[in-house]
Amino acid sequence: MSTIQLNVLRGDEDQGSTMVHYEILFEEGMSLLDALFWIRENMDSSLAVRYSCRSANACKECMALVDGKAGYLCSMRAKEGTTLTLEPLKGRPWVRDLTTAIE
Template sequence: MSTIKLSIVRGDAKQGSELVEYEVPFTEGSSLLDSIFWIREHVDPSLSVRYSCKSANACKECMALVDGKAGYLCSIRAKQNTNVTVMPLKGKPWLKDLTVEMD
């Protein structure tokens, strides 16, 4: 089975952060946001990520740092057998995990 490994920042400003690695089944055409949804459904429902495209038909809330570059998790495609580091945006107040305060 092909997989993708996501190293995701977990924690909050009060308790600090740690990088947690998750191995997710790879599905052709899936996004990094789809992989995070898989983690929330099958491993840890407490993983916090901001998004609105699946519920409010809006966009631009799932931005994070992916391997050090800012991008939308819904538009970055997962690539099989890769390791990806996902961190919250810098320069915005950090709330929890991948969630930052939006303007």
């Protein structure tokens, strides 16, 4: 069984932040957004991430920093055996976890 490791910055402006480590099973073709959905559905339903592709058929809301570089979580593919750090975008008001305010 192959896994991926995600270090996700959790918290908010008022409470501060902490890096939380998740290890999940790797599935060929999974996006980072798929991995976060799996975490929410199976490990931690309180994980906050903004997206609208599943419910509103819209795009471009799942942007976050992955290893320090901005990208869309829905289009970034997980790679077997990797460890990635996910953080909210800088320069936007931080709401909670990977969610920032849309301006």
